[in-house]
Amino acid sequence: GWSEGSRLADREDAIVLTLNYRLGPLGFASDGAEGGALGLWDVITALEFARAALIEPLGGDVDAVTLFGESSGGVAVCALSASPAAAGLFSRAIIQSGPCVVDAPKGWGPGDPALGVAATRRVLGLLGVASLDEARSLDASSLQWAPVDMADPNFPGWWLDATLFPGLKPPAAYYLADPPKTHVRDFIVGTTSKDGTAAFYGRAPLDNVTGSDVYLHHLERAWGSAVAARVAEHYSLDNFGGDVAAAFIQAD
Numbered sequence: 109g110w111s112e113g114s115r116l117a118d119r120e121d122a123i124v125l126t127l128n129y130r131l132g133p134l135g136f137a138s139d140g141a142e143g144g145a146l147g148l149w150d151v152i153t154a155l156e157f158a159r160a161a162l163i164e165p166l167g168g169d170v171d172a173v174t175l176f177g178e179s180s181g182g183v184a185v186c187a188l189s190a191s192p193a194a195a196g197l198f199s200r201a202i203i204q205s206g207p208c209v210v211d212a213p214k215g216w217g218p219g220d221p222a223l224g225v226a227a228t229r230r231v232l233g234l235l236g237v238a239s240l241d242e243a244r245s246l247d248a249s250s251l252q253w254a255p256v257d258m259a260d261p262n263f264p265g266w267w268l269d270a271t272l273f274p275g276l277k278p279p280a281a282y283y284l285a286d287p288p289k290t291h292v293r294d295f296i297v298g299t300t301s302k303d304g305t306a307a308f309y310g311r312a313p314l315d316n317v318t319g320s321d322v323y324l325h326h327l328e329r330a331w332g333s334a335v336a337a338r339v340a341e342h343y344s345l346d347n348f349g350g351d352v353a354a355a356f357i358q359a360d
Contacts, residue, residue: 175198
């Protein structure tokens with residue numbers, strides 16, 4: 109993982125482990141028969157290894173394992189806190205800007221499996237291969253979702269998968285059951301400032317556009333005309349030297 113955990117470990121007297129998991133098609137391509145959740149299985153594998161080989165030898169408590177992540181990492185924590193496949197691997201969870209209980213395309217929850225298969229076919233077509241097996245022989249850096257999907261703000265990037273959720277019962281079904289059916293004892297759930305916004309990613313979808321009319325048009329697309337007028341007044345282009353992208357980033 110790219111998070112540096114030494115300060116947290118020192119301050120809390122805790123063992124802090126970071127992990128990597130496969131992203132994009134490497135982790136979530138699916139042909140309907142295999143794949144679809146390999147990225148989340150990477151997290152499960154890391155948890156199994158940590159419990160078996162690291163936590164107790166380093167003096168940790170296997171009954172107090174906490175899984176935490178932010179943004180897509182938070183979504184992973186949210187999903188695995190519900191998945192029966194991860195039961196018993198951790199007992200506490202911290203979800204930072206990673207809700208998974210509203211299914212795509214309205215929320216950050218999993219997409220329909222059929223959409224995952226269709227997205228994977230687009231990837232294979234662009235690569236000129238016929239199967240995931242053939243794709244594995246290619247350089248990993250070439251495995252990216254198709255531009256049409258990357259440009260879609262509602263593209264979920266992960267799919268409901270039966271290996272994690274038997275019967276394709278979505279995470280929401282576990283969280284919203286009465287009582288909830290998640291396997292985690294303690295939760296902390298919150299949001300991270302500007303996560304998922306243009307400011308967080310350091311860019312706005314407004315390259316090479318200028319003028320107050322264009323600025324207002326994009327604000328209206330984002331928030332509707334009534335709210336856009338108030339946003340334009342508060343985040344006036346005059347305060348940003350006429351730079352539409354800079355103004356939109358702060359407004360977002």
